[in-house]
Amino acid sequence: MSALAASAARAVIWPAAGLLVWAAHFAGIYAVHAHACERGLAARSLLGLPWVATLVMALTALALVALATLFALARPVRTTFGDKDTEPDFTRWFGAAACIVAGFAVLFEAVPALVLPACWQAGG
Amino acid sequence: MSEASAPLPHSLPRPPEELGRLEHAWAFPRGFRVVTEINNNLIGPLFIATALMFLLLAGLLGVLIRLQLAFPGLTLVNADTYNQVFTTHGVVMMFLFAVPVVEAVGIALLPAMLGAREMPTPRLGAYAYWIYLIGGSAFFASLFFGAAPDGGWFMYPPLTGKAASPGINTDMYLLGIGFIEISAIAGAIELITGILRCRAPGMTLGRMPIFAWAMLVFAGMVIFAFPAVIVASTLLEMERAFDWPFFIPERGGDPMLWQHLFWFFGHPEVYIIFLPAAGMVSMIVPAMARAPLVGHSLVVLALVGTAFLSFGLWVHHMYATGIPGLSLAFFASAGFAVSVPSGLQVFAWIATFASGKRVRIATPTLFVLGFLFIFTLGGLTGVMVSVTPFDWQAHDTYFIVAHLHYVLIGGMVFPILAALYYWAPCIGTPLSERLGKWVFWLTFLGTNVTFFPMHISGFLGMPRRIYTYPAGMGLEIWNLVSTIGALMVLAGGVVLFVDLARNFRVQAGGDNAWDAGTMEWLPNYNYGPRSLPAVDSRYPLWRKPNLAAEVEAGAHYLPGTLTGLREGLVVSPAEGIPQYVAVLPGPGWAHIVAAIGTAGFFLVLTVEWLVPAAAFAALAVAAFLYWLWTGTDLGPIGEGRGDIGGGLVLPTYVTGPMAVSWWAMVGLMLVLGTCYACFVGSYLFLWLVNGDRMWPPAGLGSPLPGWGGLAFVLYALAAGTMLAASGALRRHGALPPWAMPLALVLLVAGYAADLAALLGSGLQPTQHAHSAITYAILAWHGAIVAVALLMAAYTQARSWAGMIDGTRRLTFDNTMLFWLYTAGQGAVGLVLLHGFPRLL
Numbered sequence: 001m002s003a004l005a006a007s008a009a010r011a012v013i014w015p016a017a018g019l020l021v022w023a024a025h026f027a028g029i030y031a032v033h034a035h036a037c038e039r040g041l042a043a044r045s046l047l048g049l050p051w052v053a054t055l056v057m058a059l060t061a062l063a064l065v066a067l068a069t070l071f072a073l074a075r076p077v078r079t080t081f082g083d084k085d086t087e088p089d090f091t092r093w094f095g096a097a098a099c100i101v102a103g104f105a106v107l108f109e110a111v112p113a114l115v116l117p118a119c120w121q122a123g124g
Numbered sequence: 125m126s127e128a129s130a131p132l133p134h135s136l137p138r139p140p141e142e143l144g145r146l147e148h149a150w151a152f153p154r155g156f157r158v159v160t161e162i163n164n165n166l167i168g169p170l171f172i173a174t175a176l177m178f179l180l181l182a183g184l185l186g187v188l189i190r191l192q193l194a195f196p197g198l199t200l201v202n203a204d205t206y207n208q209v210f211t212t213h214g215v216v217m218m219f220l221f222a223v224p225v226v227e228a229v230g231i232a233l234l235p236a237m238l239g240a241r242e243m244p245t246p247r248l249g250a251y252a253y254w255i256y257l258i259g260g261s262a263f264f265a266s267l268f269f270g271a272a273p274d275g276g277w278f279m280y281p282p283l284t285g286k287a288a289s290p291g292i293n294t295d296m297y298l299l300g301i302g303f304i305e306i307s308a309i310a311g312a313i314e315l316i317t318g319i320l321r322c323r324a325p326g327m328t329l330g331r332m333p334i335f336a337w338a339m340l341v342f343a344g345m346v347i348f349a350f351p352a353v354i355v356a357s358t359l360l361e362m363e364r365a366f367d368w369p370f371f372i373p374e375r376g377g378d379p380m381l382w383q384h385l386f387w388f389f390g391h392p393e394v395y396i397i398f399l400p401a402a403g404m405v406s407m408i409v410p411a412m413a414r415a416p417l418v419g420h421s422l423v424v425l426a427l428v429g430t431a432f433l434s435f436g437l438w439v440h441h442m443y444a445t446g447i448p449g450l451s452l453a454f455f456a457s458a459g460f461a462v463s464v465p466s467g468l469q470v471f472a473w474i475a476t477f478a479s480g481k482r483v484r485i486a487t488p489t490l491f492v493l494g495f496l497f498i499f500t501l502g503g504l505t506g507v508m509v510s511v512t513p514f515d516w517q518a519h520d521t522y523f524i525v526a527h528l529h530y531v532l533i534g535g536m537v538f539p540i541l542a543a544l545y546y547w548a549p550c551i552g553t554p555l556s557e558r559l560g561k562w563v564f565w566l567t568f569l570g571t572n573v574t575f576f577p578m579h580i581s582g583f584l585g586m587p588r589r590i591y592t593y594p595a596g597m598g599l600e601i602w603n604l605v606s607t608i609g610a611l612m613v614l615a616g617g618v619v620l621f622v623d624l625a626r627n628f629r630v631q632a633g634g635d636n637a638w639d640a641g642t643m644e645w646l647p648n649y650n651y652g653p654r655s656l657p658a659v660d661s662r663y664p665l666w667r668k669p670n671l672a673a674e675v676e677a678g679a680h681y682l683p684g685t686l687t688g689l690r691e692g693l694v695v696s697p698a699e700g701i702p703q704y705v706a707v708l709p710g711p712g713w714a715h716i717v718a719a720i721g722t723a724g725f726f727l728v729l730t731v732e733w734l735v736p737a738a739a740f741a742a743l744a745v746a747a748f749l750y751w752l753w754t755g756t757d758l759g760p761i762g763e764g765r766g767d768i769g770g771g772l773v774l775p776t777y778v779t780g781p782m783a784v785s786w787w788a789m790v791g792l793m794l795v796l797g798t799c800y801a802c803f804v805g806s807y808l809f810l811w812l813v814n815g816d817r818m819w820p821p822a823g824l825g826s827p828l829p830g831w832g833g834l835a836f837v838l839y840a841l842a843a844g845t846m847l848a849a850s851g852a853l854r855r856h857g858a859l860p861p862w863a864m865p866l867a868l869v870l871l872v873a874g875y876a877a878d879l880a881a882l883l884g885s886g887l888q889p890t891q892h893a894h895s896a897i898t899y900a901i902l903a904w905h906g907a908i909v910a911v912a913l914l915m916a917a918y919t920q921a922r923s924w925a926g927m928i929d930g931t932r933r934l935t936f937d938n939t940m941l942f943w944l945y946t947a948g949q950g951a952v953g954l955v956l957l958h959g960f961p962r963l964l
Contacts, residue, residue: 002781003696004696004781004782006700007696007698007701008697008698008781010445010698010699011320011329011697011698012320012697014427015329015428016432018431019428019429020432022432022433022436023432023435026454026458028435029454030454031892033448033450033451033454034448034451034812035812036812037448037451038812038815039816040816041283051306052450053818056755073683083328083571085328085330085331085332085661085662087328087330087698087699088698089330090328090329090330090421090697091329093332094329094421094424094425094428095419097425098425099421099426100427101425101429101465102432104461105453105458105461108457108460108461108463109454109457109458111457112450112453112454112456112457113225113450116339116449116450116453117449117450118448118449118450119448119450120449120450121448121449121641123444
């Protein structure tokens with residue numbers, strides 16, 4: 001990888017990687033539920049478990065694994081709390097911190113699938 | 125906070141002729157020709173002034189709305205005019221004030237703040253300004269002819285479909301605002317390229333000012349959010365003009381498609397507006413508190429995190445549409461999640477104030493405190509309406525009007541006013557502290573008096589967008605109080621404009637009025653700082669008190685001009701390591717003519733004058749080509765390299781990924797790719813709501829696979845030919861004569877085969893949403909192919925003119941990049957349109 005490509009990757013990819021995983025997870029769980037409701041799959045089961053909840057949890061597990069991997073790759077060699085403004089310390093800290101933020105958001109948004117019925121509608 | 129300086133890049137004193145050459149290169153044209161200037165120090169203030177003009181105009185419409193609603197049964201304006209007034213108020217505030225003003229502040233301040241001479245593509249920025257001024261003024265004028273949009277700023281079909289809105293009002297929105305979005309995107313591409321590549325040596329991403337981070341996030345959001353509304357507008361205009369039924373349920377369409385696309389843009393738009401304003405606050409607070417921002421890196425993380433999470437909130441505006449409860453819960457969760465990074469910034473500002481030794485209570489401080497109060501209240505009601513059952517009760521009532529104005533005025537207008545008073549001494553003369561305090565108290569009290577009662581009128585059941593209301597429902601007092609508040613805000617606005625008119629004049633070389641730590645407070649001229657400072661901290665002026673004197677004396681990098689032309693230093697994106705000296709364009713007419721052509725094309729198309737529209741389009745294209753031919757890819761000048769100081773010898777010409785224009789091209793491709801993704805998303809949405817067996821419905825065919833396969837091969841060959849041409853150019857130093865013509869023929873043939881596959885199937889775009897979206901995707905691709913062909917023909921012409929060789933190949937490399945994107949997009953379209961229906 002050229003120096004410019006490495007610099008561009010540090011500038012663009014590291015800060016965004018964890019949050020892109022969040023975006024993919026969010027799009028995935030919304031698509032799964034929307035598809036289930038439009039195609040009447042709400043009551044279907046998968047491996048003996050509710051179809052929607054199972055797929056949402058599978059996507060969530062996948063996202064968390066991806067975030068953990070990215071965190072391990074991005075984690076700064078030294079323990080810093082973002083106070084290092086030199087490179088690559090800052091972008092690596094940023095990449096790792098973004099994974100933590102994304103991980104909380106992924107969990108927070110997936111939890112409703114465990115407590116709410118699929119395809120429930122107000123008044124319905 | 126200060127420490128001893130490292131060795132300086134240049135010895136002092138500098139040769140006396142050096143400054144003269146620099147001033148000559150950056151001199152503005154005299155007299156009327158100054159309008160041809162593209163320098164950020166001129167375009168930035170003009171941009172801000174124009175945005176403030178639209179704030180005033182839209183604000184007056186807001187006052188008119190409040191006067192109409194002051195008492196029950198008033199008829200200052202009739203219902204039709206009222207519809208146009210409130211729609212224009214919203215549209216102008218969102219599209220012609222809020223987004224442009226933050227881009228304007230960015231263009232005005234960022235080069236100085238980043239320690240750069242200029243933005244990397246100043247002519248693009250100037251084009252964005254002129255298209256905005258011309259188009260925005262024409263759009264506003266439509267109100268005086270009864271032709272302004274009247275369907276609310278989010279223009280929901282079926283109300284805005286041809287059947288319910290047969291006039292040109294809706295077209296004025298779809299076409300008239302559509303090209304304003306081009307201005308925003310052009311500005312965003314310029315900002316991204318500038319922030320990532322045009323910084324002072326040593327300014328790592330970790331040292332970059334928060335406002336630059338906020339503008340980087342803003343620009344990234346514009347690139348990914350605005351395409352959704354561009355595609356939505358395109359689809360609705362196609363439906364209105366050609367009867368292609370994207371939103372008509374009887375023929376497979378769905379009005380919800382508009383809402384998904386619009387709010388995929390519309391909710392991030394709130395943060396597109398708020399985040400730069402938050403960035404401004406993060407610059408003002410440390411200066412006023414005389415202390416570094418607490419949690420600098422966490423604030424950066426909050427900005428980026430907010431931007432991402434804001435793309436998971438669009439259904440917030442669709443809670444009452446019947447979307448299943450679990451889906452609403454996903455979005456509600458995202459809504460709660462996004463309040464965390466927003467709250468983090470608020471706590472960082474409070475902590476910074478608390479950490480300051482002696483906080484300076486000046487007008488900017490007052491506006492920041494007002495922002496904290498009003499925005500926090502708006503945020504709290506935001507959390508309320510993100511609770512789904514609450515939203516079902518408050519939806520489309522004045523409670524929402526109160527909420528959105530608290531968020532937008534608190535979160536955006538107050539920081540902008542703080543920024544005006546804070547940065548006025550940076551780009552010109554300071555504003556009056558006495559008048560500023562009047563402006564603050566009138567707008568702060570007026571905002572609360574206007575909008576707080578609306579929470580109550582909303583709870584009492586007053587719906588949005590009604591032009592009057594009956595007496596006896598308990599609404600009278602709250603509406604009258606709101607109107608009195610609006611007049612207070614108007615008074616504040618009048619004092620503001622009096623202050624600006626009396627006291628503000630643009631001038632170079634301003635003082636560090638607030639003893640701030642960031643580099644926009646270095647003496648700044650047409651050419652930016654005299655020399656480009658080496659940076660080793662987040663607050664360089666606090667760390668090195670002598671920095672301003674050193675920079676002014678020319679002791680830092682590039683104190684003169686290597687080529688005799690305007691130049692900027694380009695650095696690596698993460699570390700800020702100098703890489704090359706870019707030659708920048710100077711004044712010219714081409715971008716103004718291009719702006720007139722672009723604006724004229726869209727506006728004339730609104731009234732369906734096709735021949736004048738074609739003439740305007742030809743004018744715009746001709747101006748673009750002239751602009752590119754004369755002002756870009758100049759090749760190596762002189763020795764092709766030069767010493768910028770500190771032993772650094774850099775080239776003055778590069779190509780490929782090193783060049784800033786390559787980055788701008790990548791930005792454009794991201795925009796186009798997002799547009800295409802929105803088309804693909806629309807296709808999948810319509811499939812989902814229609815059902816598998818209705819895609820296509822019985823009796824309608826699918827695109828012919830034979831022609832589709834041929835198109836795929838031809839696209840691949842077109843891409844391969846361009847890659848082969850690139851290799852030949854590298855090896856032989858010249859573009860083979862067969863290369864571009866062959867690539868052109870292959871791409872045209874590929875698109876023709878693509879089209880034949882569709883036409884041969886017997887599908888008609890008016891039959892059903894399936895055929896309409898299929899044709900729409902192919903039509904969009906056709907427009908991209910046409911641009912690629914134009915670029916290839918231009919590149920061939922440059923080659924014939926001897927302007928492309930083994931070294932000077934920037935034009936070719938950028939064309940190749942766009943070409944490969946076009947071929948790839950064609951292949952994706954073929955897989956979708958041919959493969960997807962057959963997989964079902």
